[in-house]
Amino acid sequence: MHDSAEDVVSVRYFADDMQAAIDFYTTHLGFAVQLSSVPAFAALTRGRLRLVLSGAGSSGARAMPDGRVPQPGGWNRILLMTQDIDAEVERLQAAGLKFRGEIVTGVGGSQIVLDDPCGNPVELFQPTL
Template identity: 60%
Template sequence: MDTFASVRYIVDDVPAASFFYTTHLGFILRSNPAPAFADVTLGPLRLLLSGPQSSGARATPDETAGPGRNRIHLIVDDLDTEIDRLQAAEVPFRSELTTGPGGRQILIADPAGNLVELFQPAT
């Protein structure tokens, strides 16, 4: 299994973004359920290009919209257990639990306010 560092970029036009990264920067297209989402890689970097129809784009609350909507994307095996653990540790949550076509996710914030997405893929 390949190991990637995943970063989600919210984009307005998934096909255009996918074309840009694969054509101009040498990324490899892994999956492309456009127009909602594309998954491109370059070495150990996995770039998740999420359009307005994707669940990733819906997970950002209005008060954090705009610059800074990008976040680290961490895959977890059991999102409910992680939510319980982090709530007990009083980690600040920045969204409600969201379910979309690719899975379930929630946003937390680091001490500086940077967003981290916890994501459990759909089975």
């Protein structure tokens, strides 16, 4: 059974190095390439999440009427669930990936934020059992 478009959650990130971003998500975080039009656009999927990457020449990266230009970074982020955050962090650090801080634990679980190659944040989250 295929999910309808309404069942898929789409998030747009801006990428100033499209191929590095595609490699990051597919190699380290389990995404698959759905569509690639490097350097302007790519759509990646992981379960019901569709990650739309917009690069140079993409319609999503056009300047706003006030002159602002969309760019990578910030703190809004996708959140990927994990069953073993310590092992996941160890695996990603061994691959040379950089985190914004250390694992923090609260009442809902443990989390850590890493950056993709363009500076977009990705949160890994392990819920409290």
